[in-house]
Each structure stands twice: as C-alpha cells, then as structure tokens.
Amino acid sequence: MKKILILISIIIVGVLAYLFNENKTVTKVSSDISTSTKVGFVYLTTPGDHGWTYAHELGKQQVENHFGKKVITTVVENVPEGPDAIRVIRELAQQGNEIIFTTSFGYMEPTLKVAKEFPNVKFEHMTGYKRTPNLATGNIRFYEGRYVQGVVAGLMTKTNKIGYIGAYPISEVIMGINAFAQGLKSVNDKASISVVWANTWYDPVKEADAAKVHIAEGADILAQHTDSPAVLQIAEKNKIFGFGQSTDMSAFAPKAQLFASVNNWGPYYIEKIEALRNGQWNTGEAPDHWTGNKWGGFSTEMLQLSEFKNMPDEVVKKAEEVMNEIKSGKLKIFAGPLIDNNGKEILPAGKVMDDGGLWGMNYYLQGVDGKIPG
Amino acid sequence: MIVFTPRNKISKNWIFLAPILSIFLTVILGGFIFTFLGYNPGETLYHIFISPFTRIDRISDVFVKACPLIIIGTGLIFCFKANVWNIGAEGQFIIGALLAGSFGLLFPEMDTKFLLMIMLFIGFLGGALWAFIPAILKTKLNVNEILVSLMLVYVAMLLIDFVVRGPLRDPMSFGFPLTKAYPEGALINKIPIPGIGFLGQLHYGVMSIFILVPIAWVIINKTLLGFQIKVLGSAPKATSFAGFKEKRITIIVLLLSGGLAGIAGVIEVSANMGQLQPEISFGYGFTAIIVVFLGRLNPIGIILAGIIIATVKLGADNAQMAIGIPKVVTGLFEGILLFFLLTGETLQKYQIAWKKYGS
Numbered sequence: 001m002k003k004i005l006i007l008i009s010i011i012i013v014g015v016l017a018y019l020f021n022e023n024k025t026v027t028k029v030s031s032d033i034s035t036s037t038k039v040g041f042v043y044l045t046t047p048g049d050h051g052w053t054y055a056h057e058l059g060k061q062q063v064e065n066h067f068g069k070k071v072i073t074t075v076v077e078n079v080p081e082g083p084d085a086i087r088v089i090r091e092l093a094q095q096g097n098e099i100i101f102t103t104s105f106g107y108m109e110p111t112l113k114v115a116k117e118f119p120n121v122k123f124e125h126m127t128g129y130k131r132t133p134n135l136a137t138g139n140i141r142f143y144e145g146r147y148v149q150g151v152v153a154g155l156m157t158k159t160n161k162i163g164y165i166g167a168y169p170i171s172e173v174i175m176g177i178n179a180f181a182q183g184l185k186s187v188n189d190k191a192s193i194s195v196v197w198a199n200t201w202y203d204p205v206k207e208a209d210a211a212k213v214h215i216a217e218g219a220d221i222l223a224q225h226t227d228s229p230a231v232l233q234i235a236e237k238n239k240i241f242g243f244g245q246s247t248d249m250s251a252f253a254p255k256a257q258l259f260a261s262v263n264n265w266g267p268y269y270i271e272k273i274e275a276l277r278n279g280q281w282n283t284g285e286a287p288d289h290w291t292g293n294k295w296g297g298f299s300t301e302m303l304q305l306s307e308f309k310n311m312p313d314e315v316v317k318k319a320e321e322v323m324n325e326i327k328s329g330k331l332k333i334f335a336g337p338l339i340d341n342n343g344k345e346i347l348p349a350g351k352v353m354d355d356g357g358l359w360g361m362n363y364y365l366q367g368v369d370g371k372i373p374g
Numbered sequence: 375m376i377v378f379t380p381r382n383k384i385s386k387n388w389i390f391l392a393p394i395l396s397i398f399l400t401v402i403l404g405g406f407i408f409t410f411l412g413y414n415p416g417e418t419l420y421h422i423f424i425s426p427f428t429r430i431d432r433i434s435d436v437f438v439k440a441c442p443l444i445i446i447g448t449g450l451i452f453c454f455k456a457n458v459w460n461i462g463a464e465g466q467f468i469i470g471a472l473l474a475g476s477f478g479l480l481f482p483e484m485d486t487k488f489l490l491m492i493m494l495f496i497g498f499l500g501g502a503l504w505a506f507i508p509a510i511l512k513t514k515l516n517v518n519e520i521l522v523s524l525m526l527v528y529v530a531m532l533l534i535d536f537v538v539r540g541p542l543r544d545p546m547s548f549g550f551p552l553t554k555a556y557p558e559g560a561l562i563n564k565i566p567i568p569g570i571g572f573l574g575q576l577h578y579g580v581m582s583i584f585i586l587v588p589i590a591w592v593i594i595n596k597t598l599l600g601f602q603i604k605v606l607g608s609a610p611k612a613t614s615f616a617g618f619k620e621k622r623i624t625i626i627v628l629l630l631s632g633g634l635a636g637i638a639g640v641i642e643v644s645a646n647m648g649q650l651q652p653e654i655s656f657g658y659g660f661t662a663i664i665v666v667f668l669g670r671l672n673p674i675g676i677i678l679a680g681i682i683i684a685t686v687k688l689g690a691d692n693a694q695m696a697i698g699i700p701k702v703v704t705g706l707f708e709g710i711l712l713f714f715l716l717t718g719e720t721l722q723k724y725q726i727a728w729k730k731y732g733s
Contacts, residue, residue, distance in 0.1 A: 046701065076694050078701040080656040083646035086575060087435050088691050095695065105550060106651065129548055168539065171549035199535070359548045 036070050037277055039063065039269075040097035042088060043077040044104040049202060051227030051246040053077070055263040056103045058247070062266030063273060071273060081106025086113055093118040099276050101269065102126065111135060122281055124272055126265075127172070129359075136283035138268050141297030142172070143179035143358070144326050145261030145305060146223070147333045149243045150183020151322050152258055152308075153191070153221040155315045156241060160191040163214025165224045165231055167201045169372050173225045174361045179333050180223060181367035183322070194219070194369045204230035211235065232256050241310065248306035259319070260306040267301050268294060295355065298327040334358065339366050375731055378724040385722070392718035400711045407706065413699050421696050422689035422704065434576035436688055438646075440680035441580050442467070442638040442655075446662035447669065447676040448590045449634030452627040455594065455671055457607040460628055462508065462523030463635040464659025465530035466501035470636020471643045472534045473500035475650045478560035479542055479553055489559035494640050501636020502629040504530065509628035513621040519628070527659070535652045542650065553650040562645035579641035583677065586634065591673040603627060635659060668715055686711065 047057035060073055074097060076088050085107050092100050093114055099122040102111045108128035115123045115135040123135040131137055153162050162184065166173045177195060184191050194217065196210040207226045211234040214222060222242040224231040232253035235242035244250065244260025272294075275281040284294065296302035305323060308316040325331035334353035338346040340363040347353055362372060405415035426432050446463045453460040474493035478484070484492065508522035539551040562579045564572045594600040602618045613620050643654055665683055669676030690704035 074695050075698065076691055079691075081651070081653060082656060083438065083575060083642070084656070084687075084691075086646065087439075087688070088695075090574070091691070091695060106653075109552075109647070109649070168551065169549075170539075170551065174549070362549065 036072050037273060038072045038097040039273060040092035040100040041073065041075045042079050042085065042102045042107060043075060044079065045202065046077045049227060050229055050249065055246045056265055059265030059269050063269045066270050085110035089114040090117065093121045098122065099124065099273060122276055131283050133283065136294065138294040140263055140302045141295060142261060142303065143175045143333065144297040145303050146176045146179040147183035147326065148305060148319055148323050149223055150180040151187050152311065152315060152319050153223065154184040154188030155318065156311060157191050157221050159218050159220045161217065161219040162191060162193045163219030163222045164193050164195045165207060165210045165226055166195050166197050167226045168199060169197060171359045171361050174372065175358050176225050177368055178361060178365045181365050182333055185367045192367055192369050197373060198226050200226065202227040204228040207231050208234050229253065244306065250306065250309065255310060257309065258311055259308045262304045262306050264302050264304050268296060298323060340364060341366050341368050375729050377727045377729045379727065381723060381725055388722050392722050393715060396714035396718040399714050403710055404707045411703060413697060417697060418693055418699055421693035422686060422707065425692045426685045426688040431574035434573040436681060436684045437580050438575045439687060440684035441583060442642045442658045443662050443665045443683060444583050444677055444680040445586060445638035446635045446659055447665040447680060448586050448673060449631030450662055450666045451590060451671050451673060452603060453631045454666055455607045456603040456623060456627045458624050458627050459520045460505060460523050460631050461520050462527050463631065463662055464655055465527035466504045466632040466635035467639040467655050467659050468530040468534050469504040470497035470501035471639030471654055472537060472650065473497065474640040475643055476542060478556050482557050485557035485559040487559055489557065490562065490644065493560055494637055497636040497640030498633040501639065502633040505628040505632025509625045513624055534654065538650050538652050551652050555649050556644065560644055561648055562641060575646060577645040579645040582641060587673045587677060664712060670719065
C-alpha cells in the first residue's frame with residue numbers, strides 16, 4: 001500500500017511540475033506595448049446572448065479593427081453586478097488597463113468605488129448617471145429607434161393592437177414605450193399599445209410567455225424591450241411581426257423581423273480611446289447630470305437600424321424618411337403638446353422636452369393602455 | 375443495477391489521498407479539454423489554481439468571496455447532519471439582508487455604532503423566520519421541507535425585487551431599482567492594513583468566519599444538542615427511544631441555518647454593496663450546499679471547501695483576463711472538479727458492485 005501511495009505522489013508531482021513549467025514561456029510581452037493602449041471591458045453575460053452583450057462585443061471588435069496593434073483589449077464576461085464586479089474592475093485597473101468600459105447599469109456603484117481608488121485610470125460606465133473626474137458615462141438614445149418602430153407598426157397593423165414587452169418599469173423603458181407611442185400616433189390614431197412586464201432583461205421563456213399573452217389578446221405587432229430573440233421567434237411561429245433588439249435578429253425570425261434597432265457602441269469606444277491617446281479624454285460636463293453624458297443616437301451612428309424587410313415599399317420609404325428627419329434634428333420626438341394617458345398635459349405646445357425630462361418619465365403618453373405598476 | 379454498500383473500514387490513507395487524486399484527475403482531464411480548445415493547459419491551470427494566491431490582495435479577495443459561502447455552510451451543517459434538507463438558504467440570505475437593510479434605511483435616526491449590531495440581529499431573525507415556515511410545515515403537517523424551502527427562495531427574490539423597485543427605491547435614482555445608500559453605521563468597513571492601505575475588498579465581516587465556525591464546531595461536538603442532531607441524522611428511531619424530541623430538533627436546526635444565512639446576507643450587503651439592489655445573492659445559498667458536502671459536514675472542512683470554490687471562481691476571472699478563455703470553459707472545469715471530489719468521497723465510504731435485478 002505504502003509503495004502505491006509513494007508512486008502516485010511522485011506521478012502527481014511530476015505531472016504538475018511539467019504542466020506548470022510551461023507557464024514560464026507564456027508572458028511574452030509584445031515589443032510595441034509601450035505605445036499601445038490597454039483597454040478593459042466588463043460584460044454582464046456572454047456575447048452568445050445575441051443581444052445586449054453581443055452588441056458590445058461587436059463594438060469591441062470595431063475598436064480592434066480600427067486601432068490594430070495600438071490597443072490591447074481584455075474582456076471579462078459573465079460578471080455579476082455585485083462584489084465580483086468590484087474585484088474584476090479593480091483587477092483590470094491593476095493589470096494596467098488605462099481605460100475600462102463597464103457595460104451594464106448594475107456596475108455603477110462598483111465602477112464608482114474602483115474609480116476612486118485608481119485616479120489615473122479612466123472609466124466609462126454605460127447607461128448609468130454617476131460621474132467623477134475619471135469616470136464618464138455613455139448611453140444610446142434607444143428611443144429614437146423605437147419612434148421609427150412605432151411608425152412602421154402603425155402602418156403595418158391590421159388589428160390596431162400593438163403588444164409591447166418591457167423589462168422593468170424604469171425611466172429608460174418607459175421613455176421607449178412613449179417614443180413608440182408618439183411614432184404610432186403620428187401615422188395611426190386608432191392603434192394602441194398594451195404593455196406586459198417580463199420583469200427580466202433576459203429570460204427567453206418569460207419573454208416568450210409575455211409574447212403569447214399579447215397574441216392571445218389580438219396583437220399583430222410585437223415590440224420588445226428585453227434582450228433575447230424569443231419574442232421574435234414566437235412572432236415568426238404565429239406569422240405576425242416584431243422588431244429586433246440590440247442586434248439584427250433576422251436570423252432567428254427571417255419572416256417576422258421588420259427591422260432591428262442596432263446598438264453600435266463602436267464609434268463611442270473609438271472616440272473615447274482616441275481621446276485618451278491624445279490626452280483629450282474628459283467626462284463632459286458636471287457630474288450627476290444627464291446632459292454631460294455621451295448620449296448618442298442616429299446622428300452619431302451609435303444607433304442604427306438594420307435592413308427594412310417584410311414590409312411594402314411605401315412603408316420602407318416612410319420609415320427611412322422618419323429616420324433621416326430624426327437624424328437631422330428636424331423631427332423632435334417629444335415635442336409639445338404632450339398629454340399623458342389620463343389626459344393631463346405634460347408639456348405645452350411649442351416646447352421640446354429636455355434630457356432631464358426624459359429621465360423623469362413615470363407616466364404613459366396617449367396611445368398606451370393601462371398604468372405603470374408600482 | 376449499481377449497488378452502493380458502505381465499507382466496513384474507511385482507509386485513513388484515502389481520506390487524504392482521495393482529494394489529491396481527484397484534483398489530479400481534474401487537472402489531467404481539464405488539461406486535455408484546454409489543449410483541445412487551443413489553450414495552453416499549464417497556463418490555464420496556473421491562472422485558475424495558483425494566480426489567486428500570487429498577490430496578498432488576491433488572497434484577501436478569495437476570503438471575501440468565500441465568506442458568505444462559509445457562513446451559510448456553517449448553518450447548513452446543522453440541518454444536513456440531522457437529515458433535514460434545507461435547500462432554501464438563498465432565500466433566507468435574501469430575507470435576512472432585506473429586513474436588516476430595510477430597518478437601517480427606515481430608521482436613519484438609529485445611525486449609531488450599534489446600528490450594525492441591531493441589523494445583524496434582525497438579519498438572524500429574518501433568515502430564521504424564512505426557515506421557520508418549512509420547519510413548522512414539516513413538523514406539524516409533514517410537508518416536505520426540500521420543496522417548501524426551495525420555493526420560498528423565489529418568493530424571497532420577488533419580494534426584494536418589489537421592495538427595491540417600489541417602497542424603498544431611492545427617489546433620486548431616475549427610476550433605476552436601487553435604494554438609498556445605507557447610513558454610515560450600517561456599513562462594514564474594509565480593514566486598513568498599516569503601510570499598505572486596503573487589501574482588495576477585505577472587510578471586518580470576514581472575521582466572523584473565525585468566530586462562527588468554532589462556535590458551530592463546539593455546538594456539534596461538545597453539546598447535548600449536537601449529539602441529538604447527530605443521532606437524529608444517523609438513527610432517527612433511536613432519537614425517540616432516547617427521549618429526544620425529534621420535532622424540536624428539526625425546528626432548531628432549521629432556525630439555526632436560516633439565521634446564519636440571514637447573517638451572511640447582512641454582512642455581504644453591508645460590506646460590499648452599501649445599499650439594497652434587486653440582486654444581492656449570486657447563488658451563494660446554492661453554492662453553499664456544495665461547500666458543505668465538499669467539506670464533509672465538518673466546520674473546519676467547509677472553510678477549506680469554501681476557499682477551493684472561491685479560488686476556482688476567482689481563477690476563472692483571472693484566466694479570462696490573462697488568456698481570454700471563456701467562462702463557459704472554466705465553468706466546465708469547475709464542474710469536473712466537483713464531480714471528481716464528490717466521487718472520491720463517495721468511493722471512500724462505499725463499495726460499488728453490479729447486481730442483477732431481483733438477486
């Protein structure tokens with residue numbers, strides 16, 4: 001028995017020694033490291049979600065293509081929005097990343113904490129609102145795409161019932177529903193939106209269930225503010241239409257997807273990294289204030305629409321026209337008079353809602369049924 | 375049919391050799407997988423197992439990560455030793471943190487150095503309360519505690535979600551689901567090390583491991599209650615012959631484990647988040663179950679087991695940062711590790727034989 005034990009021990013030590021010995025050769029440093037910028041990314045899920053994180057992954061690839069050897073990117077995926085995030089972000093800072101992009105709202109406090117510890121590292125937090133001298137924020141005007149969705153839905157619907165699936169009743173989602181309603185109203189004043197809350201950002205099963213509820217109630221167009229392609233797949237099965245979220249999802253629903261609002265983070269990443277390399281990096285205006293946020297839409301190419309499909313040519317034409325008007329600034333989505341769905345005036349005629357007003361939305365505009373829970 | 379028969383004698387050598395052999399097999403199999411996927415196996419294994427110990431602040435972070443697992447696990451030992459299957463520690467963790475946090479947020483005038491003490495107490499009560507539901511249902515109505523405790527996890531998750539999005543939402547949060555920051559007295563501070571500053575996230579809450587685990591050890595090994603728990607677990611009928619009250623023991627172990635999970639929740643939120651958010655536990659309550667079995671229902675063992683699990687989790691992050699290996703692959707590796715460790719333990723205790731049906 002003793003002999004066997006000794007033998008096993010020797011084999012184990014030998015194999016371990018062999019395996020770990022190889023390690024010495026790995027940390028070869030590339031020769032141009034002094035001139036390249038190290039960039040870190042923190043992802044909430046994996047790029048395999050085909051939605052939110054995948055869009056960030058595509059942005060990261062744009063960074064790599066644009067800068068080539070001038071940047072070294074490091075990614076950590078599947079990072080929960082708690083103490084793990086603090087540790088991972090700190091580790092990235094410690095490993096010499098000069099700018100770190102944290103790509104989910106829940107990383108706000110973790111990013112803030114680490115940013116205080118590393119004043120020389122730049123941090124970019126997406127979709128949050130807290131800033132410090134070395135922590136900037138970035139976001140996309142998703143609602144611009146939803147206005148176009150509303151226009152297309154208004155022209156395509158036959159039952160005049162639009163099923164909308166929201167993640168959570170927070171300002172960002174409500175803003176999107178209201179923008180959709182504005183677009184819908186501009187072409188079709190008979191149609192209305194009903195909202196089902198999935199209470200999740202990503203859960204294909206729950207999202208599919210919500211979609212089925214809408215279909216049972218007679219909706220023939222589905223819109224979603226959740227991340228998976230499940231809603232579109234249900235639409236495809238039931239031969240109705242829907243819109244892709246974050247990335248082009250037509251592969252999942254070739255006959256159902258009218259178009260997708262595509263989050264294009266690349267230009268924002270590239271702009272901020274370029275600024276850092278030129279010594280021009282800054283956080284915009286004062287902290288804790290939306291208007292200083294890097295908040296881009298159609299005009300900065302941060303929001304794009306995928307190819308218009310499955311709709312008549314005149315609808316395509318109208319959609320393109322509306323998109324270009326938003327892009328040029330000619331069309332203001334939230335211009336007065338704005339009236340909520342209880343008949344109360346929110347904004348008088350002749351005025352345009354500012355960004356602060358958008359983030360204060362806790363009401364539905366006309367065209368949306370029901371009331372916001374909570 | 376595969377039959378497991380208990381071994382008459384458990385080999386002393388294998389108690390130490392089995393885990394080593396298990397890790398060895400994991401390394402070999404994992405190494406093959408990494409090589410097959412095009413990653414250098416030595417490098418990957420280095421990042422998973424060794425890199426978390428290469429800097430003192432990383433070592434501290436291993437303990438920070440292991441802390442909730444070990445505290446919850448300590449409570450679960452009582453249950454599992456008594457053959458009471460509390461699967462709902464995740465929910466007890468959440469309710470403990472939720473009640474304690476709500477107290478801290480609703481009574482900011484209580485903001486003194488005692489606030490944290492009160493919150494820890496409320497956290498214990500909250501977790502115990504959540505475990506009391508399966509306890510009372512099991513002892514009064516003979517309802518299966520596995521099901522009840524598990525289902526209550528989802529109730530707890532929805533409850534905290536509701537509270538954070540509704541009644542306790544910070545009005546200044548632009549509709550985002552976050553509460554206000556805890557008052558100063560409700561926070562657990564990081565430990566300042568003279569000359570270095572802070573070591574990662576290392577906080578005073580980690581110290582509680584070294585208080586709670588010895589207490590648990592004493593209760594289990596040196597008190598009548600501990601003896602009763604062990605008797606109930608290994609020979610339920612003997613419990614009543616000896617005049618022990620089976621139902622009372624069942625309730626006590628559930629309250630203890632629920633309470634400890636609640637305390638773990640308070641510590642985790644007060645030390646690492648400083649406010650309530652929709653998600654505060656990331657499967658700690660479930661991972662702790664693995665920790666307990668890996669630690670062989672032994673308080674000292676679960677410290678080691680907690681550290682192993684925490685190491686692999688941290689190592690997976692490090693491996694991705696260093697060589698870009700996806701988390702799914704390191705997750706697979708983690709699964710292989712647990713498989714071999716638990717198999718090794720089972721084979722120590724049981725012989726396996728193949729029998730035909732009916733024979």
